Amino acid sequence: MKAEIIAIGSELVSGQSLDTNSQWLSRELSTLGIPVHFHTTLGDDLDENVAAFRIAIARADLILVSGGLGPTQDDLTREALALVAGVPLVEKAEALEAITAMFARRSRPMAERNRVQALFPVGAEMVPNRVGTAPGIWMKVANAVVTCLPGVPSELRTMYEEQVRPRLNQFATSGRVILHHKINLFGKGESDVEAAALDLTARGRIPEVGITAHDATISFRISAEGATEEEARLAMEPTLTLIRERFIELIVGEGTGDVAEALLAQLVRTGSTLATAESCTGGLVAQMITAQPGVSDYFPGGVVSYANQAKQELLGVPASLLTTYGAVSAEVAEAMAIGVRERFHATLGLSVTGVAGPTGGTPEKPVGLVFLGLATPDGRVQTRRLEIGPEQPREIIQRRSAKHVLNWARLALLALPSK
Amino acid sequence: MKAEIIAIGSELVSGQSLDTNSQWLSRELSTLGIPVHFHTTLGDDLDENVAAFRIAIARADLILVSGGLGPTQDDLTREALALVAGVPLVEKAEALEAITAMFARRSRPMAERNRVQALFPVGAEMVPNRVGTAPGIWMKVANAVVTCLPGVPSELRTMYEEQVRPRLNQFATSGRVILHHKINLFGKGESDVEAAALDLTARGRIPEVGITAHDATISFRISAEGATEEEARLAMEPTLTLIRERFIELIVGEGTGDVAEALLAQLVRTGSTLATAESCTGGLVAQMITAQPGVSDYFPGGVVSYANQAKQELLGVPASLLTTYGAVSAEVAEAMAIGVRERFHATLGLSVTGVAGPTGGTPEKPVGLVFLGLATPDGRVQTRRLEIGPEQPREIIQRRSAKHVLNWARLALLALPSK
Numbered sequence: 074m075k076a077e078i079i080a081i082g083s084e085l086v087s088g089q090s091l092d093t094n095s096q097w098l099s100r101e102l103s104t105l106g107i108p109v110h111f112h113t114t115l116g117d118d119l120d121e122n123v124a125a126f127r128i129a130i131a132r133a134d135l136i137l138v139s140g141g142l143g144p145t146q147d148d149l150t151r152e153a154l155a156l157v158a159g160v161p162l163v164e165k166a167e168a169l170e171a172i173t174a175m176f177a178r179r180s181r182p183m184a185e186r187n188r189v190q191a192l193f194p195v196g197a198e199m200v201p202n203r204v205g206t207a208p209g210i211w212m213k214v215a216n217a218v219v220t221c222l223p224g225v226p227s228e229l230r231t232m233y234e235e236q237v238r239p240r241l242n243q244f245a246t247s248g249r250v251i252l253h254h255k256i257n258l259f260g261k262g263e264s265d266v267e268a269a270a271l272d273l274t275a276r277g278r279i280p281e282v283g284i285t286a287h288d289a290t291i292s293f294r295i296s297a298e299g300a301t302e303e304e305a306r307l308a309m310e311p312t313l314t315l316i317r318e319r320f321i322e323l324i325v326g327e328g329t330g331d332v333a334e335a336l337l338a339q340l341v342r343t344g345s346t347l348a349t350a351e352s353c354t355g356g357l358v359a360q361m362i363t364a365q366p367g368v369s370d371y372f373p374g375g376v377v378s379y380a381n382q383a384k385q386e387l388l389g390v391p392a393s394l395l396t397t398y399g400a401v402s403a404e405v406a407e408a409m410a411i412g413v414r415e416r417f418h419a420t421l422g423l424s425v426t427g428v429a430g431p432t433g434g435t436p437e438k439p440v441g442l443v444f445l446g447l448a449t450p451d452g453r454v455q456t457r458r459l460e461i462g463p464e465q466p467r468e469i470i471q472r473r474s475a476k477h478v479l480n481w482a483r484l485a486l487l488a489l490p491s492k
Numbered sequence: 493m494k495a496e497i498i499a500i501g502s503e504l505v506s507g508q509s510l511d512t513n514s515q516w517l518s519r520e521l522s523t524l525g526i527p528v529h530f531h532t533t534l535g536d537d538l539d540e541n542v543a544a545f546r547i548a549i550a551r552a553d554l555i556l557v558s559g560g561l562g563p564t565q566d567d568l569t570r571e572a573l574a575l576v577a578g579v580p581l582v583e584k585a586e587a588l589e590a591i592t593a594m595f596a597r598r599s600r601p602m603a604e605r606n607r608v609q610a611l612f613p614v615g616a617e618m619v620p621n622r623v624g625t626a627p628g629i630w631m632k633v634a635n636a637v638v639t640c641l642p643g644v645p646s647e648l649r650t651m652y653e654e655q656v657r658p659r660l661n662q663f664a665t666s667g668r669v670i671l672h673h674k675i676n677l678f679g680k681g682e683s684d685v686e687a688a689a690l691d692l693t694a695r696g697r698i699p700e701v702g703i704t705a706h707d708a709t710i711s712f713r714i715s716a717e718g719a720t721e722e723e724a725r726l727a728m729e730p731t732l733t734l735i736r737e738r739f740i741e742l743i744v745g746e747g748t749g750d751v752a753e754a755l756l757a758q759l760v761r762t763g764s765t766l767a768t769a770e771s772c773t774g775g776l777v778a779q780m781i782t783a784q785p786g787v788s789d790y791f792p793g794g795v796v797s798y799a800n801q802a803k804q805e806l807l808g809v810p811a812s813l814l815t816t817y818g819a820v821s822a823e824v825a826e827a828m829a830i831g832v833r834e835r836f837h838a839t840l841g842l843s844v845t846g847v848a849g850p851t852g853g854t855p856e857k858p859v860g861l862v863f864l865g866l867a868t869p870d871g872r873v874q875t876r877r878l879e880i881g882p883e884q885p886r887e888i889i890q891r892r893s894a895k896h897v898l899n900w901a902r903l904a905l906l907a908l909p910s911k
Contacts, residue, residue: 083702084713086528088518089672090704091510095533099507109505110540112533114514117702121529128547144683145703146693180879184683203883206683225705227888253508283508296508349775349796355782356768356775359796363774366850366886373799376806377768377778380792383836387795387806417802431785467785 074244075110076102077133079125081140081150082224083116094139094229101233104302105241106250107135117141122153130157130217135244137237140224142207144186150221151210155194158214162192168199168208175206200236204228211240251298252305256316258291258323259332259480266291266323273316280312289473290331291323325480332476333361336483340371344492347482348417349375350388350409352400352426353443357475373417378409388412401426403444403456410446410454421485422448423478429470430463439463443474447481457481493663494529495521496552498544500559500569501643502535513558513648520652524660525669525717525724526554536560541572549576549636554663556656559643561626563606569640570629574613577633581611587618587627594625619655623647630659637663668717671724675735677710677742678751678899685710685742692735699731708892709750710742741906744899751895752780755902759790763911766901767836768794769807769828771819771845772862776894792836797828807831820845822863822875829865829873840904841867842897848889849882858882862893866900876900 078098084090092114099109110133115121122141129136141150155162169191176183190207193199200209200220205228210221220237222229258266263284267274273282273293280297295312299305317324325335340347349358359375362368376387381400384390389412390405398404406424414422427443434440441461448454459477461470497517503509511533518528529552534540541560548555560569574581588610595602609626612618619628619639624647629640639656641648677685682705686693692701692712699716714731718724736743744754759766768777778794781787795806800819803809808831809824817823825843833841846862853859860880867873878896880889 082704083700083715084704085515086518086531087522087670087672087715088515088520088528089674089713091512091515092531093510096504096507096510099505101507103506109507110535110537111544112505112511112531114531116529118529124551125530132543143703143705145686146690146695147702178879178883179881181681184681184687186683186687204881204885227885231885251506294508351775354779355787355791356770356778356794356796357782359775360773360779363776363796363798363848364887364890366848368774369798369852372774374796374802374806375775376795377775377782377793379782379788380836383793387793387835416806417799429782433788468783471783 074107074135075133076107076135076137077111077113077129078109079129079136079138080112080114080224081117081122081138083147085114086116094224094226097226097230098137098139098233100253101238102137102241103251103253105238105244107241107244117147117149119149119153122149123156126153126157126219130215130219134217135241136217136219138219138221139229142190142209142221142223144184144190144206151189151192151194154197154210154212154214154219154221158194158196158212160195163195164188164191165193165199168193171199171201171208172206200232202228202232203235204231209236211237249298249300250302250305251296252302252309254295254309254313255328256293256295256313256320256324257326257331258293258320259289259325259476260323261291263291266320269319273312280309282312289476290325322484325483332479332483333365336479336486337362337365337368337371339483339486342491343486343489345420345486345489346371346373346417347421347423348373348413348419350413350422350424350446351375351377352379352384352409353429354425354471354475355379357471358423358425358478361475361479373419375417376413384409388416399438401428401438401442401444403458406444406446406456407454410448414448420450421482422446423482425474425478427459427470427474429467431467434463441465441470443470445474445478445481447478447485449485493526493554494552495526495554495556496530496532496548497528498548498555498557499531499533499643500536500541500557502566504533505535513643513645516645516649517556517558517652520657521556521660522670522672524657524663526660526663527670536566536568538568538572541568542575545572545576545638549634549638553636554660555636555638557638557640558648561609561628561640561642563603563609563625570608570611570613573616573629573631573633573638573640577613577615577631579614582614583607583610584612584618587612590618590620590627591625619651621647621651622654623650628655668719669721669724670715670717671721671728673714673728673732674747675712675714675732675739675743676745676750677712677739678708678744678895679742680710682710685739688738692731699728701731707888708895709744741903744902751898751902752784755898755905756781756784756787756790758902758905761910762905762908764839764905764908765790765792765836766840766842767792767832767838769832769841769843769865770794770796771798771803771828772848773844773890773894774798776890777842777844777897780894780898792838794836795832803828807835818857820847820857820861820863822877825863825865825875826873829867833867839869840901841865842901844893844897846878846889846893848886849884850886853882860884860889862889864893864897864900866897866904868904
């Protein structure tokens, strides 16, 4: 059993865009114990698509294709597949219905061009797409199964999970199952984490543990295998337990979970609410919180007070503090946290004020200088000073500040009893 | 002239690591006018490596290989290349010297197994590596040139820049320069844009124009070639002008520019300011605006009013509107836009209220129903109703709503004179 993944798009081979679908699909197939042997990426050229499909069909049993299913003239996957299979393209009634219904649900007229998305090679099955207009394709060609999905990652992932994975169970029974798991830490640097984990990351260790860093979140990636999913899970468990115990204070999530998700869990556990006052992060802290579903009972809201006048009028920051210490100061961070906590009637008030750059820095207050504030129900307010570094881009300064203040709130809640 | 990039490593096809070398090399080759037609990724398997090299040599003139040059048993690039070329591997004295010298500089003993890194197929040249132990390979096989570099990105990039790029000038001078440019549109669907651009996207048109969609932003990708960069630029210009004129109202940016950047340009041009009142987007609109450097004079701030109490107290939304129409209604969007405009003393007030899901939808107000508000200095306020679709994930509903309201503000400002 061998699988190949083909990603189609001129923007991918030219280097304008990075293909992330192939990696994602490979991980998914490995959880089913289906080993991926090849990734092929190629542009929107019919002859090359036909040739690449032929190569794949000769060397793999299962071929997952992403891209080339849109309504435009450079979407050639349908045509290439029909040529390789040696069958004509015909309009599939159920596909046309699905596309028409999708436009109707969005109250938009369907363009005539979208009709080509209902064309299928004779003998192919439709893979329904409930989040976009392009239906996918499932087809047996020679001895291989070929399945084609749209290149838009959100559509590809939904369709894979809901439609393709269930169909792949026929292949999943043979071979070994490999499971991957991620545990995410925040609050220490990569080398500090690694120094405390040399026994885990040693080469040849089973299960294998790797470390990666992204946006100041450090992740352990654990890979374990077994004859069954259950066996792989059992092989992984002692390592997960070891990491969870050793790094308990730093762990902010597992899988895709990061600081905001961990904070929401603590808000829910303690029945607390949170309000945010943001200057240099400009709404990012609130956005990270509200990206989590189910947050509305725990987050009444926040203020983005970019202008000093807004800090005074909406948060009650005294004008004298702004004049004496400047907007980027511990004193103003304090007043912002207190003000936002009161105005939103929240358990905790968080604040961020700093210099996100690239301009606006001074020798005393350089780009990357950020003050955080945390106001608590006991009437206290604490502040922290971050120096993220004037060489860092605006986005990094904003993201690190936001994650830091969210993590601070999480740690403050950890000390509270469950409601 | 066609190039292919081959990335070797079992961690890549299994999905544990993301291959970024191929994208990086593609961009580099395109600046030399060498078009990349294929990326192939495969694991550490000798037979598969040999077969993939044979396929590449048959369909490409230049093949760049990354990975498989280390000292361990799963590093098979040297051996595969020798098999494909039909020549033996022999130890190259200058390579052994270079490897020994590298270990000496790091004051570390050289392990016996590093000696295999000095093996080269007969007829191959060494590509020196001054930042690591693995020398690269440059070799003509049949009619193709094959060059192999280590997979570590920092080593690959240094060696490419210092050693490989200069050698590629032989291809670049005989070849052509290819330039890529992106023009980004917002406000219409991909098929509507395509329908208005069939002449541009026709197969075989020069310069080539493709369409891609990402987060409801539709991009034209224009690729033009010429003997020199100047010639390529001239070849591209008429197509850029044509697109800019035909889609003037929809264009939000070029290159990486999107809606928020285009809005900031209009705020600067007209000397206007903007304040935001957000419910379901939870700070995303403010975050998109403040991700732009230099925004502080044009964005006093905003309120994230998740709770109804916050809508009343911080934005002055009458309780009666919330009771009668509900928080997700045109009436509340109106009141939020008016309230935020007044409180932040801004030229424009923007508001978003909706159901981002995945829960909280009702038959009358399903997930994906969003109301936008825009309050203007003439005392008027307008609202819009979006139906993004209950099947869409929370993130997409939030992102589309945010981009839509930013674009609405941009269009409103387009009508105003420059300050």
